[in-house]
Amino acid sequence: MSTAQVHPSAIIEEGAQLGDGCIIGPLCCVGSEVKLGDRVELKSHVVVTGNTEIGDDTVIFNFSVIGEIPQDLKFGGEKTRLVIGQRNRIREHVTINTGTDGGGGVTRIGDDCLLMAGVHVAHDVQIGNRVIMVNHAGAAGHCIVGDDAIIGGLSGLHQFVRVGQGAIIGALTMVPNDVIPYGLVQAPRGELDGLNLVGLKRRGVSREDISELRAAFNELAKGEGTFLERARKASEESDSEYVRRITEFILGVSDRSFLTPK
Incomplete structure (x- = not known):
């Protein structure tokens, strides 16, 4: 002292x-x-x-x-x-x-x-x-909050929720379920509304990786089968490290379900 x-x-x-x-x-x-x-x-x-x-x-x-x-x-x-x-x-x-x-x-x-x-x-x-x-x-x-995540003002994470790396939660949002890495969540009862593209660009993520992420997100939103089946397919179709983080997050162990794309 x-x-x-x-x-x-x-x-x-x-x-x-x-x-x-x-x-x-x-x-x-x-x-x-x-x-x-x-x-x-x-x-x-x-x-x-x-x-x-x-x-x-x-x-x-x-x-x-x-x-x-x-x-x-x-x-x-x-x-x-x-x-x-x-x-x-x-x-x-x-x-x-x-x-x-x-x-x-x-x-x-x-x-x-x-x-x-x-x-x-x-x-x-x-x-x-x-x-x-x-x-x-x-x-x-x-709760588990990954690196580089942003939790907006007056927002709340439900018990046991996981927020993936690089995700962003808008203000005044209740988050009842897991948020994928690089996800963008907003609305009073949280909705997965896209990717945190601004955050990705600020961290210098390449255009190629961002394109891969967009393709994977589209597969999760519009592909056939269950959400887990879409995640497995996205994992098989991409070699991107960023996509791998999303699919591993979805396919891992969780106490909550996921916020899924609209």
Whole structure:
């Protein structure tokens, strides 16, 4: 703690570990099982509690509560964890809960994410890298959010929903089922309305791969047979890595059904 800057009004419980260059602002509370990486900054009035690990260069803004127990009536006080990666920006009034024994015991957030004001991340959620959750979006228990996904403001993910890599959820959307990688979802009761073409182009995906993705999406939307049969056919007809990610996602194990193309 020798190189950490701790405001006199902050409370650091015995046992907490603060990395080099941490900045702990006014009226923050850091629990005894918390481990902060190097250069983590807590702005002010931030509570970090529970068995929580936060990676280097993460900044947490005012009035966030990180690592509290799950909002799950089955939770019986068991020892579970929260692991947050590096270089995340966690804005005002964000709440993130630890895991539950029934869900694997760990809530996890990757690197370089932006959680905007009022976001809620529930127990056992697994969030990848470079994910953006816009103001007051929420992920219910056990959700999985892939790398580079964007969850629009005031949107909600149902328990156990998976959101694939590079997908985008529009604002004011309830997402009751899984979203394929690179999918575009909008409407109050989420509908799969196409591909996240803007996101693909911004990440420099080639025209050839985008064309392959469009062809695969058309097969999923208009092909013959069940949705799973269409996914198998799309997989057989394309060598694109991006198409493979979609088909593997569909053909993998899930606790929910899928949002399917209109």
